[in-house]
Amino acid sequence: MGAQWKAKGKELAANAKGKLFGRLAKDIMIAARSGADPASNSRLRLVVEQARKVSMPKDTLDRAIKKGSGTGSMRSCNIATNSPKHSKAAQHDV
Numbered sequence: 001m002g003a004q005w006k007a008k009g010k011e012l013a014a015n016a017k018g019k020l021f022g023r024l025a026k027d028i029m030i031a032a033r034s035g036a037d038p039a040s041n042s043r044l045r046l047v048v049e050q051a052r053k054v055s056m057p058k059d060t061l062d063r064a065i066k067k068g069s070g071t072g073s074m075r076s077c078n079i080a081t082n083s084p085k086h087s088k089a090a091q092h093d094v
Helices: 004-032 042-053 058-069
Strands: 076-082 087-093
Touching: 004 042, 004 058, 042 058
Parallel strands: none
Antiparallel strands: 076 087
């Protein structure tokens, strides 16, 4: 048997793990709305413990907490367009 059979199993496992991490990140963001500190927010503490049990990366966990609590940095993007008739500049929050 060739290596293509191993690749299919790895792909399925990676997709399942990604789906699980996405669901946990969403739960963390919802729980972090009422406080970003797991010591004072019991709901957030429980979800963080679940995420650690399935080996969720720490940076992903921290990003989800920041995004849910609103303390994450907002990036700004400046877009300048030039046309023969008009010159416009717009600023968008990303």
